[in-house]
Amino acid sequence: MSKDRTENKYWMGLLFIAVALTFIQVLDLYKDIKARSWPTTEGDIYLNYYPTPPRFDQVAGYVMGPTLGKEISFSYIIAGCLYTSTNTSFGFTFSEDFEFLKPLFRDHGKVKVYFNPHDPSEAVLMPGPKMLSIVLMLLGALSMYWLLKQITKS
Numbered sequence: 317m318s319k320d321r322t323e324n325k326y327w328m329g330l331l332f333i334a335v336a337l338t339f340i341q342v343l344d345l346y347k348d349i350k351a352r353s354w355p356t357t358e359g360d361i362y363l364n365y366y367p368t369p370p371r372f373d374q375v376a377g378y379v380m381g382p383t384l385g386k387e388i389s390f391s392y393i394i395a396g397c398l399y400t401s402t403n404t405s406f407g408f409t410f411s412e413d414f415e416f417l418k419p420l421f422r423d424h425g426k427v428k429v430y431f432n433p434h435d436p437s438e439a440v441l442m443p444g445p446k447m448l449s450i451v452l453m454l455l456g457a458l459s460m461y462w463l464l465k466q467i468t469k470s
Contacts, residue, residue: 324467327463327466327467328467330459330463331460331463331464331467334456334459334460334463335460337456338453338456338457338459338460341449341452341453341456342453344406344449345406345445345449345450345453347406348405348406348440348443348444348445348446348449349443349444349445351406351430351432351440351443351444352430352443352444354430354431354432354433354443355430355431355433356428356429356430356431357392357393357394357428357429357431358392358426358427358428358429359390359391359392359426359427359428359429359439359441360390360391360392360424360425360426360427361388361389361390361424361425361426361427362388362389362390362391362424363386363387363388364386364387364388364389365386366386366387387402388402388404389401389402390402390404390427390429390439390441392429392431392439394431394436395436397436399431399436399437399439401437401438401439401440403438403439403440404440404441404442405440405441405442405443405446406440406449427441428441429441430443
């Protein structure tokens with residue numbers, strides 16, 4: 317097999333991955349935008365603490381002692397049915413995104429839950445697009461453009 321053909325397969329594989337990841341990101345962004353128009357209900361926040369293994373922190377270095385991680389979950393009632401979820405947002409978010417909700421994120425605190433009227437088990441706390449989601453989608457589009465140029469060049 318010639319070098320150009322092998323190189324072309326490599327670029328095609330990367331293009332396939334870029335298309336798939338960008339498509340997933342576009343779907344998440346669409347759901348985030350759609351969730352803004354969903355009806356809301358009041359829900360209860362639950363904080364689940366769990367021990368984390370030793371890890372490397374870029375600022376503090378190796379963190380060896382027992383540390384606690386936190387998982388946020390919430391429950392809400394729609395038409396007499398109790399639902400529970402950990403889906404605070406669609407797409408990619410970081411814990412810093414929840415800083416504005418920090419006063420509400422105490423165990424058994426009340427929070428506004430946006431739920432899908434067609435499937436009440438699907439709900440989020442933070443609807444709307446996030447900057448990270450938009451940046452990742454744009455990076456995916458740029459990657460696809462660059463990969464297409466590489467494929468047509470060889």
